Amino acid sequence: MKYTQLGRTGLKVSRLVLGTMNFGPQTSEADSHAIMDAALDAGINFFDTANVYGWGENKGRTEEIIGTWFAKGGDRREKVVLGTKVYGNMGPEGEPPWPNYDLLSALNIRRAVEASLKRLQTDHIDLYQFHHIDRRTPVEEIWQAVDTLIQQGKILYTGSSNFPGWKIAQTNEVAQKRGSYGLVSEQCLYNLAERRAEMEVIPAAQEYGLGVIPWSPLHGGLLGGAIRKEREGGGARSTSGRSSTALADTKVREQIQAYEDLLGKHGLEPGEVALAWLLGRPGVTGPIVGPRTADQLESALRAVELELSDEVLTSLDEIFPGTGPSPEAFAW
Template sequence: MDYTHLGRTGLKVSRLALGTMNFGELTDEKTSFSIMDEALDGGINFFDAADVYGGPQSLDMEKGFGKSEEIIGNWLAQGGRRDRIVLATKVYQPMETGPNDRRLSAYHIRRACEASLRRLKTDHIDLYQRHHVDRSTPWAEVRQAMEQLIREGKITYVGSSNFAAWDIATAQCTAASRNLLGLASEQSLYNLTQRTIELEVIPALRHFGVGLIPWSPIGMGLLGGVLRKIAEGRRATPQLQVQIDRLRPQLQAYEALCDQLGEAPSDVALAWLLHNLVVTAAISGPRTVEQLHQNLKAPSLILSRETMAKLDEIWPGPGGEAPVAYAW
């Protein structure tokens, strides 16, 4: 496994991060334990969670909110693991029904952090990420809440997720005015089928030295050999089938290219992301140990310039960075 710095920090993390969104919802605790064991044995030291993971991300407490963190906590409680991983989780989503049980008020951030620490059975979170931007809460309030958690030793680094480029710039300029590090990382939707962040988010991250952690790296399964799997008898959800029908010619060309390379489509999709110098780690969110084993190959997969050019032909981006992509 290769390791790199988390953005401009001195912290080193594996190029693959273990995503735990399926733990508690699609993957039971026993299998989740096996996945985490195999990830650690495979060199993955970066585990990504969120307080809301473990059930559908809508307000239904009976369906497992917090279950993913609880499973990770039970795994950590076996001993000998906490200091071997970089543990990341998130705050923002509604966790209960009260008006202050969501978003990024200082009130909610404090309570949410303490609840995550209890579920994770640890005394600190290495990377605490704002799951979404909250424009209804002043930047000063959010920053103050995060600084307080750092002072108390409850979190070490602060990250963001689903931020626009100007949100990232605002956060970093505000931090710089106080001689603080600011954001260490940003999680954004980024894969071969979704390349919008190449316009402004990626340039902003590169400028400020913030690491990119792409989520949905295989496009909710689209880039995992979906046509082949359907041909083998697997069934796609209605939502996925709509995307398959829309993108069928590109998917056919993509899977044909992967066949020519002799590589699994999911590995090619992950490797493409990891060729981008702004990307710190891509998130692998396996439901099974077998899926994890497959993804472990991706960091060592080197794609030639010719292959990268062919991928651009199949999955064209927005045309470069703003404003050159759309203006003279």
């Protein structure tokens, strides 16, 4: 495994981030533990989760599964850089939403941290991430809550997720005025087929020293050989949901077909190429991979060592040109 610094921090993290969203809803606790063991054995030390994972009446379940894995000992917790998130509603299920169980008020941040620590069976969270912007809570209030938790030793660093570039700038400018350390990472939707983050989010992250952590690096399976799997009758995820809807669009299907044809010509696996491409992008710390099986984890690991030729990179830009940085993307 290769490692890098997380943004401007001294924290060293793996170039692949283990995403855990499938743990519970799609992957059993036993299989989830096996995947985490395999990831650790492969050198992946950066694990990502969120308090709402498990979803619906099972929200919080993913954190609980990670917690029972930590409880097995063997330096599991000590070896892991653990990130979780706050924003989604964690109030009682099956009744009207009760106030202050979601968003980023100081009250909910404090409540959410304590609940996550309990589920995760740990005394601190390494990277506490804001899952979405909160347009109603003043940034000063958020940092007041964060600084208190840092002083208490309950969190070490903070990151954002799904923030626009202007919000990254605003949040870190307020942090600087307060003498707070500020955001150290941004977790955003970014992949070959979805490159809008290159307009302002990634430049803002680089300007303020945030590591970029792309989620959905295979764009819901679309970049993982979706057409080939459709033809072969395999890959349930690749032929359903977002991928299936996208492939119904003629333009998208032609684009993905060109992608798969290009990689077939070079003897490359689509999913591995999509990850390798992200690993080579400026500002990227590491993409989040969310394996449901050990085989999927093995495929992701191969991408770390994959070097894409200039010819392939040029062809990928032709197929997925992106928008380019702003303001040139929409002006001159």
